[in-house]
Amino acid sequence: MQIRALRVFCDIASQRSFSRAAAAHGMTQSAASQIVHHLEQDLSVQLIDRSKRPLVLTAAGQLYFEGLQRVLFDLQTLDQEVRSFGKRLAGQVEVASIYSVGLSYMPSAKSEFAERHPDVDLHIEFVIPERVHESVMEGTADLGLISYPKSTRTLNCVTWQREPMKLISAPDHPFANRREVRLAELDGQLMMGFDPSLKVQREIAAYLTRNGIRPKFDTGFDNIDSLIRAIQLNSGIGILPEPAIRREVANDSLRVIQCPDLEITRPLGIIWRRGARLGPAALEFGALLLGRPLKPDESSSEIRRRADAELKQPAASAAT
Structure with a gap:
């Protein structure tokens, strides 16, 4: 199973479109559809309900999508850690933060990060909550710091702390x-x-x-x-x-x-765009805030329950 195929599936799932995902990967829509078909054959389960427009993930497909997001994110992180091994961290990190988080936590966090990584240019913009989401989705911010964070079809989130x-x-x-x-x-x-x-x-x-x-x-x-x-x-x-x-x-x-x-x-969290390739400096800043590697929150047990029920359905039908 090729990593590229998994990335194509994730883009199809996040964009709810074969054509847009295919264009992003420089392939035909037919090729993207074949990738999903092969995945479904390998897993012996339907991942996408093709009868609906825009397309909809099945419960199993949603579970697979969320799991792949974590796996691919971990793989990306490992790849960047190995590539930067022994090198001094450099680059630029753009962060969009709500005002209260910026005032309460960013002065000390920015100072500590600058001391650890003097070659990284860390820029933090203080904006209203809606603008945090917009900046992350537009790609003008690598990370967003927000209250009441929530994972969505297009955003990853990790809970940071509860005030x-x-x-x-x-x-x-x-x-x-x-x-x-x-x-x-x-x-x-x-x-x-x-x-x-x-x-x-x-x-x-x-x-x-x-x-x-x-x-x-x-x-x-x-x-x-x-x-x-x-x-x-x-x-x-x-x-x-x-x-x-x-x-x-x-x-x-x-x-x-x-x-x-x-x-x-009041829960606080870090958000970033699904599918975004965060650089080593952005990952490091997220890890500094969390005190652990930056990873998305786990998917809900409800999704697992629905997926399990759907996986068992064919067997139940055969028994009757």
């Missing part, structure tokens, strides 16, 4: 000098919040609603820095990721209010 969300207040808010505040006390309170279009605000609102809490949100802030300033200027309160407000807590311009029954986190 605890805390109740914070301005120093002159009535809650500021309280030893602790119960979650129920937030019901009806005026709170400063993110723009409702942002996932973080929707998650905060949903969590409070599930717990029977309905504060009066003053929203509209599309980044953490603006929200922090609004809370400070308006003697307000809000729920923010703890790492994002450490500087303000240290200089006493914000207070963290203990709220024992507030249990919510």
Whole structure:
């Protein structure tokens, strides 16, 4: 089984098109179709449902596609490690990051990376979440740093960490000098919040609603820095990721209010385009952030369950 054939299948699966994948590999559509046919013969299972347009992967095909993505990524990483063995790492890395991740983590990460790899030009652009995805998909960014990461048909992701969300207040808010505040006390309170279009605000609102809490949100802030300033200027309160407000807590311009029954986190992750050939420098920066090699998160157990059911179906039919 040739590696090129596996790459062709992955491109067909990700683009949902034989013709586009064939063009990308400099072959005819018929040749690309034959590659998939041979794979299906070797595996004794249907990978693509050709009766639908655009084409759709079967459950087994989806499982195979996600597994191949990891295998080919590992192979690419190994190939680059061997080629660069004994050589000093050089090149350029483009990273698109949401503002809060950039402010909280990038200064120290960039400094450490520069110390380890002085010949690598690391450029980090701070943008809104939508632009992170666009930059990665357009190829103007090798890696994207985002909250609430999610693998898609076109994007790989790996969960990086989970930030605890805390109740914070301005120093002159009535809650500021309280030893602790119960979650129920937030019901009806005026709170400063993110723009409702942002996932973080929707998650905060949903969590409070599930717990029977309905504060009066003053929203509209599309980044953490603006929200922090609004809370400070308006003697307000809000729920923010703890790492994002450490500087303000240290200089006493914000207070963290203990709220024992507030249990919510914000997941952070790294995303990159499926099929993208990340260079050694980009892989190394991702590994520095994670503390381990950069690899996609595992595929879901649900996909495996559906694939298993589909694989067993012919046998069950024969038995009847």
